[in-house]
Amino acid sequence: MANEIIMPKAGMDMEEGTIVKWLVSEGDKVDTGDPILEILTDKVNMEVEAETPGTILKIVAKEGDVLPVFTVIGYIGKEGEQPPEGVAPEAPAKEEKPAEEAKAAPVKEEPSKQAQKQEDEYDVVVLGAGPGGYVAAIRAAQLGAKTAIVEAQYFGGTCLNVGCIPTKTLVKNAEILHQIEHAGSKGIIVGKPEIDMKKVKQNKDSVVKKLTGGIGALLKSNGITIIDGVGSAGNDDTVKIVEGKDKGKTVKYDKLIIATGSLPLVPPIPGLDLPGIMTSTEILDLEEIPKELVVIGGGVIGCEFATIYNSFGTKVTIVEMMPKLIPNMDAEVSAELEKQLKKAGIKVMTDSKVEKVETAPEGFSVTVSGKDETSIKAEKVLVSIGRKANMKGLEDLDIKKDRTIAVDDYLRTSKENVYAVGDITGKIQLAHWASAQGMKAAENAMGASKKMDCRFVPSCIYTIPEIGSVGLTEEEARQKYDVAIGRFPMMVSGKAIAMGETEGFVKIITDKKYGEILGVHIVGPNATELVAEVTAVMKLEGTIEELGDIIHPHPTISESIMEAAHAVHGECIHLPKK
Incomplete structure (x- = not known):
């Protein structure tokens, strides 16, 4: 049977x-x-x-x-056995909401209005299915909009395919290698590990495939029309598909949400157009570990890839034109990051500029000027100086734009029925910020009036140790406030000592007058997870006293936040009295 x-x-x-x-x-x-x-x-x-x-x-x-x-x-x-007769199951009908609930959500469109639209007419059309676009499409559909999303390449955008997710998959490998390297100090003797880069890449691709498939299913389950191709937005409230599977198709929109994302930026340095020069996209497809890697740009992307390939055994050099790594980061955190990268064996060259890249035997020769004028031999070169807005398909749309698209606090462009979210707006190039914008843009497109608040957007850097930051840097805070600062080093944390991960600290910057938390910067294990706690407290306008009063579980790294809060007023229990 x-x-x-x-x-x-x-x-x-x-x-x-x-x-x-x-x-x-x-x-x-x-x-x-x-x-x-x-x-x-x-x-x-x-x-x-x-x-x-x-x-x-x-x-x-x-x-x-x-x-x-x-x-x-x-x-x-069994082969040849006949299954029972039957038909494909039907999806359950959606339950109607009570009248009271419908009144509480005035932005939701009535189904009768949707039914009046022609097949190629939509309440909301979204250009781009990255973390801003697909979230916007789903939110719009949840609010009753007949929604279509136009995507030329892949669901999830840069973040899911060639950004956050694949790099964090590789970072996990780096963390495992780091733990193996330091296992001897804990009494665990481990032989030298071997790295199969083809399997590393296969695992990375598998993770990406699973998540992109999930996004496709989410879009379909919300009844969103998926259009395959490059969309060109016109001033007549239409989007024409000019490339791809659905080329030639035209759809009409009441509201348009632009979420076309960004592309790697390659500066006009001689030699960067040579075959084999990589951006953050190409480096993810390497199937062999390079002997040497020069990373042009000491920002977040550059430092993360430097960490990854250093752990794989590559000789890594970072060349950064500014005086410090990740220039917009708190200076104390930047100094700690540079210290830890150098300690791991990475060469860091700040105040240095790449003048040219030339081909050389077994790779490239990178000429650098600045504090140390030199020529660096490298099998591979990674360009990671940042990203630029992807304006493809927006050339003919009459909205205020330059290198990015200008939006107001409600994510509206200069055209009343056109919104923009994510990297294309040029404000903060983070996936979670794009998703938050996508939610608000969809809600505003459906009749709400919600402002974006960019004061409490956490940023994460997946180096070893990790970094999590939110709010103002010390330098920024001192320009506006009379500040009090609390610090707690990881070397005093019981959990960090037990883990053998004692590098780093928690730093909290506050306004002396009112105890407002202005900025929090964490360097250490699980920093990218811990920063969510302080972001929530800051969003809810909690004071430094209230943060210090929260009972934290012991032993955990999170206790370091409580200790740093107490340190603001010189009341830290587990630091010697000054």
């Missing part, structure tokens, strides 16, 4: 799941434990495995279907 394949209940609260992709076809033979499909729940994207060996007899649910748990989606059994 054929066995049913069902939509699993992957958690106590799970009520339905989305079929992202079938990994098998009818007639395929599988063993117990073989992955047969990917599903998306409200929490995770996961693979479903075969519970019994046999042949896939019938698949009765399509990719993109949203189905209740325990719904039969296919059959597995």
Whole structure:
């Protein structure tokens, strides 16, 4: 008798799941434990495995279907066995909201209004499916908008495909190698690890594929029309697809949200157009570890890749034109980062400028001027001086723009029904900022009037140790306030000592008069997670006294935040009295 394949209940609260992709076809033979499909729940994207060996007899649910748990989606059994007769399951109808709830959400469009629109007419069209664009599209659909999203390359944009996610996958490898290197001090003797870069790349690609598939399923589950191609926005409230699978298609919009993102910026330095010169996109596809790597630019991207390849055994040199690494960072944090990179064996050259890059035997020769005029031999060169707004498809749109698109506090451009979010606005080039903008832009496009608040946007740097920052630097704060500063070093933290990760500190900058928290800068283990706590306190207008009064669990790295809060007034328990 054929066995049913069902939509699993992957958690106590799970009520339905989305079929992202079938990994098998009818007639395929599988063993117990073989992955047969990917599903998306409200929490995770996961693979479903075969519970019994046999042949896939019938698949009765399509990719993109949203189905209740325990719904039969296919059959597995002996080859030639006939599955039960039946039809594909139907997605459950959406429950109507009570009238009171509808009144509480005035920005949501009535279905009757949607029905009046022609097939190629939309309430909201979104250009770009990066972290700003796909979030904006989903939020608009949640509010009742008939929504379309135009994407030329891949869901998730730079962040998910060639930015945050793949680099953090590589950073995890660097962390593992770092732990192995220091395992001897903890009494664990480990042999020298070997790195298979092809498998490293395969793992990175697998992570990216899983997440991009999840975004596609999210868009489909929200009823969003996906248009494949490059969109060119016109002044007649239309978007024409000029490249890609849907080339020639034209859609009309009531509101347009631009989320076309950014591209790597390559400066006009002689030699940077040579074959083999890499940006942050190309370096992610390396399948061999270079002997030497010169990183042009000591910003976030450059320092992260320097950390990664240094841990892989590459001889890394960072060349930064400014006096310090990551120039917009708090000076004390920048100095600590430079110290730790040098300690790890990375050569750091600040106040230095790359004059030219030339081909040389087994790679390149990089000529540098500044404090140390020299020529550096490198098998590979990475250009990471920043990113520029992607204006492709916006050339004919009559809005205020230069190198970026100007928006007001409500994310409106100079054209009333056109909004812009993310890197294209040039304000803060962070994925979580783009997503927050996407939410607000969609809500405002649907009738709300919500301002963006950029005072409390955390930034994270995934070096070793990690860095998490939010708010003003000490230099910025001193220009406006009479400040009091509290510091707590990781070398005094019980958890950090137990971990063997005692580099770094927590630094809190406050206004002496009112105890307002102006900025927090964390260097150390889990810094990119810890910064969320202080961001929440600052957003809720908590004072330094209130932050210090929060009981933190022991032993944790988070205690360092409480200790630094006490240190602002010289009341830190675990530091000697000055």
